[in-house]
Amino acid sequence: MPELKSSVIQNLRRRLHEIIFEADTPAGKLFDVVLILSIIASVLIVMMDSIATLHLAYGRLFHYCEWFFTLLFTLEYLLRLACIGRPLRYAGSFYGVVDLLSILPSYVSLFLPSGKYFLVIRILRLLRVFRVLKLVQYVGESNYLQRALWASRRKILVFLFSVSLLLIIFGAIMYIVEGPEHGFSSIPRSIYWAIVTMTTVGYGDISPQTGIGQAIASIIMIVGYGIIAIPTGIVTSEMVFKQNISTQACPECGAEGHDHQAMFCKQCGAKLNPEVRV
């Protein structure tokens, strides 16, 4: 009897795993679609609840809905833990952490009311949408973008580091030149202004009033306008390089740089291996 019971549980776990983690069976597909719709509905409710007029009219309804979705997602999280082979590995993975963070704010809000707005982090669960909907090509494109960004991470960090030093120095100069009477009330606030200016956002809540301040601001703007070329150049050259180049070398002459559709080496005309055309 215990064996049978164990086998039944085993069976149930396998079935649950199929529904929750796979999307090939009709049940799995249905589960995923319902999940995606629930996530969207749940985030929309959090958003609407933040609008004062809607909160006054339907606040109680929203409250119940939020708890309904929280309990639903809590149940789902527990089931995921129950039916997966290595629960700890899932709990520590990116999606596992996001799934947990998606339910915590509701429980936190029992003690800290404004915490509930963190529920919008649920929106990150939508990142599953590509895998779930079998949009394989999109997953490929997404990986391509991630690889290009990853390959340029060091250059981008060096760039951000240099720009940060520049922003701090420009901020301090503007604090000395313009001073608190023109809104540059401290160095951190001047650095904030320098960021607003160099990124070309330009709110206008703080803006230089003196001639010298405007001259220095002009320099910051032109620098900011120009150095946008650097991250763009980094990412673009990475993409151009990666773009459509197969990693396959010609089996005859070793030439590289064939594109994905190539069937013959463009240097010696030898036949390429169709298996590895990736």
Next chain:
Amino acid sequence: MPELKSSVIQNLRRRLHEIIFEADTPAGKLFDVVLILSIIASVLIVMMDSIATLHLAYGRLFHYCEWFFTLLFTLEYLLRLACIGRPLRYAGSFYGVVDLLSILPSYVSLFLPSGKYFLVIRILRLLRVFRVLKLVQYVGESNYLQRALWASRRKILVFLFSVSLLLIIFGAIMYIVEGPEHGFSSIPRSIYWAIVTMTTVGYGDISPQTGIGQAIASIIMIVGYGIIAIPTGIVTSEMVFKQNISTQACPECGAEGHDHQAMFCKQCGAKLNPEVRV
């Protein structure tokens, strides 16, 4: 007699088709130029009518002009339907829909006065201008741009999807940090602010007041300033890739898309003609 009549009508239809849809005969050319001028004049009148002072002075005149052009374009639309071989196909095509939308707002405005401003959609009819004026090279360039954008559509969608999730989360965080008393009156409004900031537009109608809010805003700005590199990289690498492609077709199998340095066809291995490798 009916036969003759039918033949006359047939003849008339062919002639009309030549004038309206072709631009090779003097009559066809004249028709197209008059059409383009009418579109421009008609849109200018809608624009001028929206200026309060001009409306007071010439409102009645503008009103007559608008109806004159509407009736003219209605007549033209009916003639197009009458003289084309497959009217339904035209009516369902991009230009057919635009042509219909260009006359509807006037009739709608009989019931809903402000609807008439939608007449500016007529401006889309100008997209014909390249074809009409036989600016073949421009049509080619336009196709080139469209192909490059089309080829990168998936990457751009993945990018927009990821950025949207980011904007929603940033919006919610700023709503919690700054709150309604600093203008962040709801999550949707905070998301609007996040869009204004990340795209570096920066109206300044809403701007963070607290130190933490300004720190988070700085992060959004720098992220927005940096990730502009991604769509630019996508489109640029697509264009660079397209530009590095020789126009030569393989003399054996007719395959295209060889790069400029290629010596052998990548599809069938045949030797390419070194003379035309341009």
Next chain:
Amino acid sequence: MPELKSSVIQNLRRRLHEIIFEADTPAGKLFDVVLILSIIASVLIVMMDSIATLHLAYGRLFHYCEWFFTLLFTLEYLLRLACIGRPLRYAGSFYGVVDLLSILPSYVSLFLPSGKYFLVIRILRLLRVFRVLKLVQYVGESNYLQRALWASRRKILVFLFSVSLLLIIFGAIMYIVEGPEHGFSSIPRSIYWAIVTMTTVGYGDISPQTGIGQAIASIIMIVGYGIIAIPTGIVTSEMVFKQNISTQACPECGAEGHDHQAMFCKQCGAKLNPEVRV
């Protein structure tokens, strides 16, 4: 005697031409440097004259200086006409027109006082600076940029044309949605707002107040943020393509795409013609 006189004049003209149009002799070099300094001084005076406090204190002095430079440049213009072989050709050239426009505003200001500020057009005369100072490499780079822009002019025109249509339609929609009570007082003004928004300038003098208006504005911003990729892609791909590629084909195998420093064909190893390595 008349012959001698004519020869003296002829000599004088040749000497003048050498000084004014060439920069190889010490006298020619001196002339050019004095000219550049005069242009800068003259523009600085116009700028300072526009500052109210300086105008009150030194207005009379500025006035004399402006006329001094105007008479100087008038004399120079007449001498240029006198000593050049084909005066009409010079007068019709880009620099000839700029030289004339640089002196006209002063004479116009006798009738129309505010016209004198157009004197800043003199600054365009500085474009000569590269040629004059023998900065040959800069002339080369400048030509390179001009060629890249020229090669992409059609794509950029198609892009600008499409964006203009989009801006007109977005402007009209926002006029209907927001209306005069929120600052969108006419369609032209709404189009101005759409331009301010799509180019990510974002003054904030007009900004949408309604929820729908902010939603549409968000779309315009994201579109504007994204399509900056298109002109960038156009110009970049043009430059990447042009970058450092010699137009020389290998005399042996006809391979192209050698860079400027290449001495041997990278495909067959044959010697390239060192004469045409451009």
Next chain:
Amino acid sequence: MPELKSSVIQNLRRRLHEIIFEADTPAGKLFDVVLILSIIASVLIVMMDSIATLHLAYGRLFHYCEWFFTLLFTLEYLLRLACIGRPLRYAGSFYGVVDLLSILPSYVSLFLPSGKYFLVIRILRLLRVFRVLKLVQYVGESNYLQRALWASRRKILVFLFSVSLLLIIFGAIMYIVEGPEHGFSSIPRSIYWAIVTMTTVGYGDISPQTGIGQAIASIIMIVGYGIIAIPTGIVTSEMVFKQNISTQACPECGAEGHDHQAMFCKQCGAKLNPEVRV
């Protein structure tokens, strides 16, 4: 005895040099980490001192800390001078100048109180961080970026020069069109506005009010939006070019800079090694 003394000093100098200039020994590593933390702490104190509320509460403490770090860095500067072989060369190098500028503001502030905020220039000392922490790859990436920028310096200067002329002319035109009553109070201020607009910063502290002014502003915005493509194109094409270069040196003549597909050395015509063509 003097010999022994001299040898002791010699020894001390070598040991000091090892600690201060190298980062291979534990002592040298410790010194560098302490130095970096001191720099960060010192800059943070200057920043906090500029915040009015913190200054009131802890001004005296900050004052002592600033002098503590200044004396520390002064001592370090003197030790660097003492233990390096060629002190003048160090004093004249980039880091030597930065090290000196990092202590001067404190002494200047004895006479000119606001001078102390220039202490934030200390932040530039952090540029050592890559070398110190043995982040060799980051140094390489940093050099790569510097080379790409250096290679495009002439094109960027030509671009900035042309844009400056444009900004001056646009500024003058807007001064004439809008005039002091709309905030365009002088030509320099109008030029400042033109820079704010063309770089797409758009504070909104000055914005055109008249129809003509808004039309001209629209042109400036679209120009500014479009020509961002030029510096981006310059830097990107430089990076793409650099990235397409194989690291292989010719086995015969040692020439470098062959592209990935090259089969023969472009300098001497020797066959390249197909194995290492990466």
